[in-house]
Amino acid sequence: MVGIVGYGVYIPRYRIKTTDIADVWGENGEAVAQGLGVFEKSLPGPDEDVATIATEAARNAVKFGKVDAKHIGAVYVGSESHPYAVKPTGTIVASAIGCSTELTCADLEFACKAGTAGIQTCMGLVQSKMVKIGLAIGADTAQGRPGDALEYSAAAGGAAYLIGEENPVATIERTVSVTSDTPDFWRREGEDFPSHGARFTGEPAYFRHVEDCAKLLFRTTGTSVDDFDYFVFHMPNGKFPVAVGKQLDVPAEKLEDSLVVRQIGNTYSGSAMIGLARVLDVSKPGDRIFVISYGSGAGSDGFTIRVEDEILGHRGEVPTVDDYIQRKVYVSYAIYAKYKHTINM
Amino acid sequence: MAEHGVAQIWRKIPSMYNVIGNHCTTCDTFYFPPRPVCPKCRRKGHLEDHKFKGLGIVHTFSIVRQAPDDFKTQAPYVVAQVQLDEGPRLTTQIVNCEVTDVYIGMRVRVCFRKITEFGHAGLILYGFKFEPTMKVTGHPDR
């Protein structure tokens, strides 16, 4: 059965505290942090971008999976901060991890859910026997306009999933999606920062799509909340996934382990995928995981996943999500601005 | 716009993305950068390409505080000679740690970073640097 044969994440080492950003704009940092449910966020070093983050995550996934990179037949990198407008990030990743040139590759973009769209694409290619193993990556170095609400949450990180049929560490039982034309968040070509519909981003966008996708997934699989041990929802901030969990009657303890947003912020295409990795890190064989991603524009991808015994033989080789969360150094707003190139040199 | 030097960069990509040298199977010596002939065995040598594991220690290092223009955003930074576990030494940047925390004998591992970019519209050059080894939950050594 198709599933995850390896996974890995990468989170840069630098953090800035919500209170330090708030100080610059004369806001009450403690109140902002509590309100958003984001206490600090990750940011890339001056020599890191989506290509380096995706490569590090992919190298971890290959090592975790004990997979020969030459068996990877497809590479999809989902991001909204690809380093080049034209020149696929996936080509750099595939070369750096030692793939053969006999593979198909493309970069994907669907706001924060391009990575899970990559997983679905790889599932199709694997199940139709077009490729043996597919690599789907979600990675971003998200940008918020200085002073905008997004500046508190827009973060950097990525996750890579190897999708295949041979000895998966977790099987993907089912996937469904919902998609609609909803203009809650966008960025035009050549613009450095995205625009968003402020309050419009909540109810008709995030909540409607995540809930509709969750209900569709319950319906098509004939399951309910009680059938799952863990839930993962896209995390634009710490508040939205908790609120959607409440609306779906998900007990708080089934959601808690995925909420990496509190320590690292919203890693956009990496967000739900890092949340899932955090859950896979701590889960037991037999556990079932319910995942809903969300991308502005807008759409959601849903997955039901079962953890297999196989996972036990793969742990301890690459850093876990918590290992990366704990490896950190705080920087000031001035250093943050320098690294993000918002100071032009 | 046509750019010069792209072909040279393209040829170097495999040796910039991974630490690749060679290994003489006659005398069991590893080389980085790769040698055309084994200097010990000469004609009796037999060289094979070798991808290094990317683990080693800091042999010696220097902190760069006056950086060239392209590296100003990174300054201060560390340039070190790293001794690979297989034997050879190479010169590389050490990242992901405070410059004052680097020491001789520090355990490091390879990582993938941006080396430089040729202006705002030009190519971005990627390659290996080294970073301190990090905690891996469940790993027996750490």
Ligand SMILES: [Zn+2]
């Ligand atoms: Zn020799």
